Amino acid sequence: MKTIAGLSILEWQGKHQLLNNLIQMDEVFWINPDYGTELDETIVQADHVKSAEDRLGRFADYIVEAFPETRTMQGIIESPLVEIPSMQKNMEKSYNVEITGKLLLKCDSHLPISGSIKARGGIYEVLKRAEEIAMKHGGLKQTDDYGILASDTYKELFSNYSIAVGSTGNLGMSIGIISAKLGFRVTVHMSGDAKQWKKDKLTSLGVIVKEYDDDYSKAVEEGRVEASLDPNCHFIDDEDSMDLFLGYATAAERLKNQLKHRSIRVDEEHPLFVYLPCGVGGGPGGITYGLKLAFGEHVHCFFAEPTHSPCMTIGLMTGLHDKVSVQEFGIDNKTEADGLAVGRPSGLVSGLMTAILSGSYTIEDKRLFELLGQMAETEGYYLEPSALAGAYGPVHLMSDPTGQKYLDDHKLLGKMNDATHIIWATGGSMVPKDMMEQYLAKR
Numbered sequence: 001m002k003t004i005a006g007l008s009i010l011e012w013q014g015k016h017q018l019l020n021n022l023i024q025m026d027e028v029f030w031i032n033p034d035y036g037t038e039l040d041e042t043i044v045q046a047d048h049v050k051s052a053e054d055r056l057g058r059f060a061d062y063i064v065e066a067f068p069e070t071r072t073m074q075g076i077i078e079s080p081l082v083e084i085p086s087m088q089k090n091m092e093k094s095y096n097v098e099i100t101g102k103l104l105l106k107c108d109s110h111l112p113i114s115g116s117i118k119a120r121g122g123i124y125e126v127l128k129r130a131e132e133i134a135m136k137h138g139g140l141k142q143t144d145d146y147g148i149l150a151s152d153t154y155k156e157l158f159s160n161y162s163i164a165v166g167s168t169g170n171l172g173m174s175i176g177i178i179s180a181k182l183g184f185r186v187t188v189h190m191s192g193d194a195k196q197w198k199k200d201k202l203t204s205l206g207v208i209v210k211e212y213d214d215d216y217s218k219a220v221e222e223g224r225v226e227a228s229l230d231p232n233c234h235f236i237d238d239e240d241s242m243d244l245f246l247g248y249a250t251a252a253e254r255l256k257n258q259l260k261h262r263s264i265r266v267d268e269e270h271p272l273f274v275y276l277p278c279g280v281g282g283g284p285g286g287i288t289y290g291l292k293l294a295f296g297e298h299v300h301c302f303f304a305e306p307t308h309s310p311c312m313t314i315g316l317m318t319g320l321h322d323k324v325s326v327q328e329f330g331i332d333n334k335t336e337a338d339g340l341a342v343g344r345p346s347g348l349v350s351g352l353m354t355a356i357l358s359g360s361y362t363i364e365d366k367r368l369f370e371l372l373g374q375m376a377e378t379e380g381y382y383l384e385p386s387a388l389a390g391a392y393g394p395v396h397l398m399s400d401p402t403g404q405k406y407l408d409d410h411k412l413l414g415k416m417n418d419a420t421h422i423i424w425a426t427g428g429s430m431v432p433k434d435m436m437e438q439y440l441a442k443r
């Protein structure tokens, strides 16, 4: 008989009630029973996040040089935080639920350079690599104006090195764009889900795109093997990269400042809820880690996954982390949310989330398109399907009995009028117009 870590599927279903619904590919809302322990700083520490922030600060002059559209932001790649009251009303009406508190959208969809959350981690890891090479072989000092890295001298230096990555699309976009700009040779291994326009865009920039007729894990594996044959090649390992994680984590301090500017408080009486779409976990995991450093027990983070790709939920629920894929439970990993089409979570991230993630939920593809249309209509934000997964979080939390129990257990029920909900919109501004029209027609 087929077993998973020694137990049959039936035995796993007996242990975890909700696993039955996940296997049926129904929408679920899951509260993490291990949530609430102190932040574990044995693997990542506040200092690591701080040094990533400092590194991005050093690169600001380079970013302005290389991407003049970032000049107004002084070379800091950051996205707007906006209130979406019309969407809030619309959701209350459409889903017959009261969403108390303020609803905001964090527009990573509109991050400069690559238009998705991957402009955080992906770009950070490539910059870190460039800094290492430039310091070791090009005489760069921390105190230099990093604008010099845009010169032909450094481009020539970087052309002796290569970068490789496996991706469902957006990570490849970020890594491809920044690596090509710096002068690296860069190869992106794309999974079958990756959209054609992303591959075309990269090819036009001189990026080598390799396509696989298989899912994301395969693209990563092929990339890893190929990169290992070349000592001058740096492989960006989306399943296991601390640098990606730290790049994402830097979002939290910046969000804290944005909230402060809006006079939005986060404390004992003003809880913050953040809903993050999750693929392999690096993006939402890094941000969650940063938010816990910034706000401690006053922030409550939830991951959102497609009903057909609930890899992180299953990894955490079973405690098997990256030792299990959704396919082993008969779930097909087929979703229109290409950024979330991942069958096996990052072991690094799921381990780190065990004690700090409040919970997670799944959402059907058809609802992603429903929300995509609503967001466009009510607020004028055009997002890609993956980016809408977070939008369903407040509905789940406020209407599901498990959500109410979570609020009760954490003494939050009486504080919801003063709560802030942030939907993390992870991508969309670079989607071509005709593609967006197809999305809008789907609801």
Ligand SMILES: *Cc1c(COP(=O)(O)O)cnc(C)c1O
Pocket: 116, 117, 118, 170, 171, 277, 278, 279, 280, 281, 282, 283, 284, 285, 339, 340, 384, 386, 387, 426, 427, 428
């Ligand atoms: C990659 C991606 C995510 C999830 O990030 P992971 O690090 O894979 O968990 C969410 N939304 C979009 C649009 C993405 O591209």
